[in-house]
Amino acid sequence: MSAIAIKADELNFNYKNFNALANISFELEAGKLLALLGHNGAGKSTLIKLILGLMAPTSGQLNVFGEAPYLRRQRGALRIGYLPENVSFYDNMSGEDVLRYLAKLKGVGATRVNELLVEFQLDYAKSRPVRTYSKGMRQRLGLAQALLEQPNLLLLDEPTVGLDPLASAFLYDKVGQLTRAGCAVVICTHELSLIEPRLDQALIIGQGQMLAAGSLSTLRRHNQLPVRLHPLEVDIDGVTRVLQQPQFAALQPYWHGQYLQLPHAMDESLMSAMAQVSAHIVWREGELSLSDMFYHFMAKLPRFDDTAGLEIHACNR
Ligand SMILES: Nc1ncnc2c1ncn2[C@@H]1O[C@H](COP(=O)(O)OP(=O)(O)O)[C@@H](O)[C@H]1O
Numbered sequence: 001m002s003a004i005a006i007k008a009d010e011l012n013f014n015y016k017n018f019n020a021l022a023n024i025s026f027e028l029e030a031g032k033l034l035a036l037l038g039h040n041g042a043g044k045s046t047l048i049k050l051i052l053g054l055m056a057p058t059s060g061q062l063n064v065f066g067e068a069p070y071l072r073r074q075r076g077a078l079r080i081g082y083l084p085e086n087v088s089f090y091d092n093m094s095g096e097d098v099l100r101y102l103a104k105l106k107g108v109g110a111t112r113v114n115e116l117l118v119e120f121q122l123d124y125a126k127s128r129p130v131r132t133y134s135k136g137m138r139q140r141l142g143l144a145q146a147l148l149e150q151p152n153l154l155l156l157d158e159p160t161v162g163l164d165p166l167a168s169a170f171l172y173d174k175v176g177q178l179t180r181a182g183c184a185v186v187i188c189t190h191e192l193s194l195i196e197p198r199l200d201q202a203l204i205i206g207q208g209q210m211l212a213a214g215s216l217s218t219l220r221r222h223n224q225l226p227v228r229l230h231p232l233e234v235d236i237d238g239v240t241r242v243l244q245q246p247q248f249a250a251l252q253p254y255w256h257g258q259y260l261q262l263p264h265a266m267d268e269s270l271m272s273a274m275a276q277v278s279a280h281i282v283w284r285e286g287e288l289s290l291s292d293m294f295y296h297f298m299a300k301l302p303r304f305d306d307t308a309g310l311e312i313h314a315c316n317r
C-alpha cells in the first residue's frame with residue numbers, strides 16, 4: 001500500500017469569525033496529483049497554507065505524512081516544496097544567487113543549485129538579474145526553489161497563470177516526472193482542460209465547502225450531475241417533439257451539440273415517451289468534462305463575495 005501524504009478529516013478553518021473552510025475531508029497518496037479547484041475566494045490558498053503548517057486548523061484533523069504540519073513546522077522538520085501564488089524574488093539578484101540564498105537557508109548544498117539551474121533551463125541566464133526574466137523563467141525559478149530540498153510533497157498555487165502554452169507544458173511535464181518519482185503534488189488551478197488529463201484526484205470547493213472530491217470517474221458518478229445522452233438511430237425531430245410535451249418541462253432538457261442533456265438520471269416516463277417515437281432507441285452516454293462538472297457544482301452556490309472573509313476582517317478592526 002502506498003504511503004498517505006495528506007489526510008484531512010472534517011477540517012475547519014476560521015479567519016476570526018469568518019469560516020473560510022468547512023468540513024473538508026480527503027486523502028492524497030504519495031506519487032499522486034490532487035487538483036484543488038474552486039472559484040476565487042473559495043478557500044484554496046487557505047487550505048494550502050494549512051497543509052504547509054503556516055496556520056493550524058480551527059478544528060478537525062490534518063496530517064501530512066502522519067503528523068500535524070503546524071507542529072512539524074514548529075520543530076523545523078517539515079520538507080514541503082511550495083510555489084506560492086504570485087511568487088516574487090529579490091529582482092536585483094541573479095537567478096543563481098536567489099537559489100543559492102534559499103539553499104543556504106534550507107541547508108542545501110551548491111551542487112543541488114547547479115543541478116536545478118540546468119534542469120530548469122536557467123543555466124544560460126543564471127547570472128542575469130531576475131528582473132530581466134520572462135514570466136516563464138520566473139515560474140521555472142519558482143519551481144526550482146520549491147524543489148531545493150527534494151520534497152516528497154509539492155504544493156503549487158496557480159502555477160501557470162500568465163504562462164504561454166509551451167511554458168505551461170514544461171511545468172506540467174516536470175510535475176509528471178515528480179509524481180512518477182513518488183512525489184505527491186497539490187495544484188490549485190483554473191485551467192480545467194489542462195489539468196483534467198493529468199489529475200488523479202480533484203477536490204472542488206465553493207465558499208469554503210467541499211462540493212465534490214475524488215477521481216474523475218468518482219466525480220462523474222455523483223448522483224446530482226446532469227446526464228448527457230446521444231440518441232443513435234433515432235428520429236431527432238421526434239425526440240424533440242417528445243421533449244416539448246409539457247410534462248417534461250421540469251426536466252429542462254436541452255441539446256448540447258449532438259447530446260441531449262438532462263438534469264439527473266434518465267427519467268422513466270421520458271424513456272417510455274421516447275420509445276413511442278422509435279421502438280429501438282440506442283443511447284450513447286456522453287462523458288461530462290471536468291469543466292462541465294465544475295460549472296455544475298458552482299451553479300448551485302448562492303451569490304457570493306470573493307473577499308467575504310477579508311471584509312469581515314477589516315470590519316472587525
Ligand atoms: N488573512 C485573511 N483574513 C481574513 N480573511 C481571509 C484572509 N485570507 C483569505 N481570507 C478570506 O478567505 C476566503 C478564502 O480565501 P483564499 O483561501 O485566498 O481563496 P482562494 O485561494 O480560493 O482564492 C476569502 O473569502 C478571503 O477573503
Ligand SMILES: [Mg+2]
Binds near residue numbers: 157
Ligand atoms: Mg488563492
